[in-house]
Amino acid sequence: MSATKYTAPHMMLHWLIAVAVGIQIIFADAMGASFDAKMENIEIGTGWTGGAIFHALLGATIGILMLWRLALRLTTDIPPPPESAGVIQTVSRATHWLFYAILIGMPIVGALAWFIPSETLAEVHDVTGKVLIGLIVLHIAGALYHHFVAGDKAVLRRMLPR
Ligand code: HEM
Numbered sequence: 001m002s003a004t005k006y007t008a009p010h011m012m013l014h015w016l017i018a019v020a021v022g023i024q025i026i027f028a029d030a031m032g033a034s035f036d037a038k039m040e041n042i043e044i045g046t047g048w049t050g051g052a053i054f055h056a057l058l059g060a061t062i063g064i065l066m067l068w069r070l071a072l073r074l075t076t077d078i079p080p081p082p083e084s085a086g087v088i089q090t091v092s093r094a095t096h097w098l099f100y101a102i103l104i105g106m107p108i109v110g111a112l113a114w115f116i117p118s119e120t121l122a123e124v125h126d127v128t129g130k131v132l133i134g135l136i137v138l139h140i141a142g143a144l145y146h147h148f149v150a151g152d153k154a155v156l157r158r159m160l161p162r
């Protein structure tokens, strides 16, 4: 029989990562400012400000938690997608896998941008951040659509304890 809910560790990781990503995006401009300062005074100091250290540590943590979550996702049953139009299912599946790719890829590209240092990789990291924000908006809209418009309340509940 297929699962009707996500497992407790999977749910815990989902909400922990959602909060961490929210904080990471809200405070990311401190890292942007530190990176610009580092590029302008490249020969003096290491460029590590409090904001940069926070961004790097939280970003690395998100990447590690995402790898743990990917391992769970690939080894445990998850509930089947709700009944909806094929295009909605495709967008939903693509959004979920892009979250994995972006949240594992961003810390690596960000670290390379910082340590090389590379303006090009910083640009890639910035653009990916914008795509991530778009995906989050789409994902939340999707969850609310299922709950309030399509009336399949099981979708949100299966990601919530109880
Ligand atoms: C999933 C984890 C991460 C997310 C969601 C994220 C998100 C962001 C965002 C949205 C920005 C744009 C800030 C701005 O200029 O206003 C940014 C900048 C930056 N991040 Fe990250 N980041 C993550 C992990 C990391 C890690 C681990 C590092 C390693 C040191 C890093 C290094 C940088 C650097 C160097 C910049 C400045 C790039 C620039 O301004 O062009 N990031 N990050």
Ligand code: HEM
Pocket (backbone or CB within 6 Å): 010, 014, 017, 018, 019, 021, 022, 073, 079, 081, 082, 092, 095, 096, 097, 099, 100, 136, 139, 140, 143, 144, 155, 156, 157, 158, 159
């Ligand atoms: C940065 C924030 C978020 C990220 C990165 C994220 C990521 C994901 C991913 C990758 C999945 C697919 C299941 C999995 O493999 O874990 C998922 C499922 C889900 N998320 Fe999020 N999520 C975020 C925020 C939210 C928020 C704010 C809500 C509620 C409004 C939400 C509601 C759900 C629901 C209901 C599911 C289950 C969907 C299904 O079973 O098809 N998520 N999320």
